[in-house]
Amino acid sequence: MSDKKSSIDSKRALRLDGWGFVGESFAVSPALLDWLAARLGDKSEALPSFDPEAFRAPEPAPVPELGCAASTDAFDRLAHARGRGFPDLVHLRSGTVARLPDAVARPGDETELQSLLDAAQKHGLRIVPWGGGTSVTGGVNAPAGAAPVVTVDLGGFSGxxxxxxxxxxxxxxxxxxxxxxxxxxxxxxxxxxxxxxxxxxxxxxxxxxxxxxxxxxxxxxxxxxxxxxxxxxxxxxxxxxxxxxxxxxxxxxxxxxxxxxxxxxxxxxxxxxxxxRPEHQRVEALLVPDWASGVEASRSLVQAGLPLSMLRLSDAPETEVAMAVGLGKSAWAPLARAWLRLRGIGTNSCLMLLGAGGTPSRIDACFERAWTLLRPHGAVSLGAGPGRHWLADRFRHPYLRDSLLDLGLATETLETAAPWSRLGHLYRAVGRALAGSGSRRELVVPVLCHLSHPYRDGASLYFTFFFRCPRDPDEAVAHWARLKRRATDAIVAAGGTLSHHHGVGSWHAPWLPHEAGESGWRALRRLAQELDPRGVLNSRVLLDRTDRLEE
Ligand SMILES: Cc1cc2nc3c(=O)[nH]c(=O)nc-3n(C[C@H](O)[C@H](O)[C@H](O)COP(=O)(O)OP(=O)(O)OC[C@H]3O[C@@H](n4cnc5c(N)ncnc54)[C@H](O)[C@@H]3O)c2cc1C
The missing domain is CATH 3.30.465.10 (Uridine Diphospho-n-acetylenolpyruvylglucosamine Reductase; domain 3)
Structure with missing residues (x-):
């Protein structure tokens, strides 16, 4: 593991080959390890992290005067080479990133940015706009090819x-x-x-x-x-x-x-x-007997127009993991489970988190109404404890991916959305596409899912899946790419959106015409040509139909 000061936060160093800040982590709990070992076996081989001593950056291609501050420092280029999807992490850890930007530009205002874009047009540079570099769709990855690549860190436009x-x-x-x-x-x-x-x-x-x-x-x-x-x-x-x-x-x-x-x-x-800003915020947890009743309960809450700020429903496998990792830790967990069994809540039960903000009386009134709608679906309250846990850790969960990779275990997520009437079909289709892999151990893929971001007419589904990570980076990315292709094909075929919130990037781009339609896709291309006639801006994302999952 190594670090590099970033323009994002000059006080805390960012991890170069994983999520977040150096020194932060989220440990894999013994309960989660047991859960994974029961499904994937316990013979995973640790995946080494990035070795800065061994890193040799390719010489940058010469770039002309850009009209703004720019750096060709090898670690700065590496820190701006990839987003934070699974293949990014694998290539960053193993030092096998195929292409680094040749320079990282830092314009301080629009005049400097315009000069940079003029230089790009004049000299045929490829420009990649970079915000936080958290893309999980290959959206900020330096494109391969002969043209020099300049990644534009937008930290100068801040505040x-x-x-x-x-x-x-x-x-x-x-x-x-x-x-x-x-x-x-x-x-x-x-x-x-x-x-x-x-x-x-x-x-x-x-x-x-x-x-x-x-x-x-x-x-x-x-x-x-x-x-x-x-x-x-x-x-x-x-x-x-x-x-x-x-x-x-x-x-x-x-x-x-x-x-x-x-x-x-x-x-x-x-x-x-x-x-x-709301005075108070509360997240309550509850269990419903199964996924189908949870989806129905979610729909009724949203369509009744309750002033909730958040709703998240885990399916049974995700609930099992959440209970093992979070609830399972508390001393009263066995008692709680026995009590839930008495109330008819068994192994298919699903965890729901509901959030609301405002004055205490407004929050009370919101949950009171929510419970009148939830009780007919067999919901049982778990109180505010699990919600407090979740709120405290919600921005720390991404560190778990790196801790799992340290142990040779891969995890990745994907998401979609559909109308309520198609949600059940979509849920089953994506789960089957990811998990339906036969008996070979290395192909077994446990899948978790939650429903979130609900609307009156539908909701998003967010899938998390795990596999044993091959040590060879190309093999690991190829395995991920097979799963990603299968899942994306299933999403499109089942009538889900290509992405509810991660975007298109370069990884989803070949599927965009399914959703935009050929005419819609061509109209978007013409607009790109109008605003960027020489195609200097991030030309591999959104409208490039080449399959780049393995790059
Ligand atoms: C652990 C993790 C959790 C995530 N959770 C969520 C989530 O809950 N919800 C969600 O929506 N997404 C989530 N994402 C995805 C990602 O964070 C979002 O896509 C986010 O909006 C990207 O912001 P960024 O500033 O990092 O953009 P970048 O990754 O830097 O860029 C993303 C894309 O936008 C372009 N871009 C960036 N800035 C500009 C600009 N100023 N002008 C023009 N183009 C620009 C880039 O060229 C690229 O195509 C998650 C990602 C990770 C790794």
């Missing part, structure tokens, strides 16, 4: 520029990370309310570029409902979309920038709708 308290509108630089947004707003009693699990490292521009969804999207909405206006600098021109509460002046240009993943231009600032 609160203004807050209009009367309207609840805050202007932030696009490179501002989650904690800085909340700290700046919190000082004035406001919140954005956008808390993706990657919150500590990801940026406002990255959230907008990928149509991100935070864990409290049920209360605060997805990022697209929070963006009132924004500025985009593109090689072909600038878009300055004014912040208006609503408009009927033609198609909504914001929606073209949302989800554009650095392909149409670089978002430099955005005006965000912010709210008064």
């Amino acid at each position: 609160l520029e203004s807050l209009d308290e009367e309207s609840g509108l805050a202007v932030f630089g696009a490179g501002t990370i989650g904690p800085r947004i909340e700290a700046a707003l919190g000082d004035r009693g406001f919140t954005l309310g956008h808390f993706p699990q990657s919150w500590e490292l990801s940026t406002l521009g990255g959230w907008i570029a990928t149509r991100s969804a935070g864990q409290e999207s049920l209360g605060y909405g997805r990022i697209e409902s929070m963006v009132a206006g924004l500025d985009l600098t593109a090689p072909g021109g600038r878009l300055e979309i004014p912040a208006l509460p609503a408009s009927a002046a033609g198609p909504d240009l914001r929606q073209l920038v949302l989800g554009s993943e650095g392909r149409f231009g670089v978002i430099t600032r955005a005006t965000m709708r912010v709210r008064r």
Whole structure:
């Protein structure tokens, strides 16, 4: 393991080959290890972490004058070479990243950014906009090829520029990370309310570029409902979309920038709708007898319009893991289980977490209404303890991936969404695609799932799967790619969206025409040509149909 100071946070060093900050970790509990050993065997071989002494960076291709600060330092280039999906971690750990950017540029304002884009057009450079680098879709990976690659770290566009308290509108630089947004707003009693699990490292521009969804999207909405206006600098021109509460002046240009993943231009600032920070927050846990009753209960809560901020329903395997890892630790767990069995809650039971914020009386009233809807589905309360656990650890869970890889165990996630009427079919289809692998031990893939981000008309499904990680990096990535292809084919065939919140990147791009339709896909391509006529911006994401899962 090694570290590198990042422009994101000058005080804490970022881990180069894994998630988050150096010195932070999330240990694999003995209960989880037992659970995995029962399914995958206990013969995993530890996966070594990155050895900085052995690392030899390829010589960078010469880059012309870029019109802004730029670095060709080998570790800076490595720190900006890959996102944080499974293949990224494998290649970073093993020192087998095929392509590093040739330079990392750090423009300080729009004029410098424009000069950089002019230089890219003139000299045929490839430009990769980089927010926090937390992409899990190959969205920030330096593209292979002869053209020099310049990754643009947007840390120079950071901070609160203004807050209009009367309207609840805050202007932030696009490179501002989650904690800085909340700290700046919190000082004035406001919140954005956008808390993706990657919150500590990801940026406002990255959230907008990928149509991100935070864990409290049920209360605060997805990022697209929070963006009132924004500025985009593109090689072909600038878009300055004014912040208006609503408009009927033609198609909504914001929606073209949302989800554009650095392909149409670089978002430099955005005006965000912010709210008064709630006085209190409570997350309650409960069990329902099985997945089907949990899905029905979730639907009834959301369609009744309860003012909940979060709803998360784990399926039975995810519940088993959560109980073993969290609840199972408490002294009263055996008693609780016996009591639950008496109440008819058995091994298929599913854990639900419900969150609400506001004044204590508003929260009480919300949960009171929730319980009148939950009781007919056989729900049994577990109180506020597990919810407190979850809130305390919610941004630490990603460290578990690295701890598992240390033990030679791989875990990866994927997500989708569909209308309620198709959710059951989608759940079964993806589970089968991932787990249906025959009897060979190395192909066994335990799968967990939870429903979250519910809407009146449907919800997101989020799958976590595990496999024994081959020590050879190419073999590990090839195995992951097979699973990813199978699952993505299943998602598309079952009528789910290609992505509910991770975005398209380069890994999902070959499937985009299934969802956008050929005409829609061509229209998006023409728009990219208008804003970026020479194709210098992140050309491998979104609209490139080449299968790049193994790169
Ligand atoms: C552990 C983990 C947990 C995650 N949890 C969530 C979650 O709960 N919800 C969720 O939505 N996502 C989640 N993600 C995915 C990821 O964090 C999101 O996609 C996030 O929005 C990316 O933000 P970023 O600043 O890191 O962007 P980056 O990874 O740097 O970039 C992502 C894409 O946006 C482009 N881009 C970045 N900034 C700009 C800009 N200013 N202008 C134009 N293009 C830009 C990049 O070129 C790239 O295509 C998670 C990822 C990890 C690793």
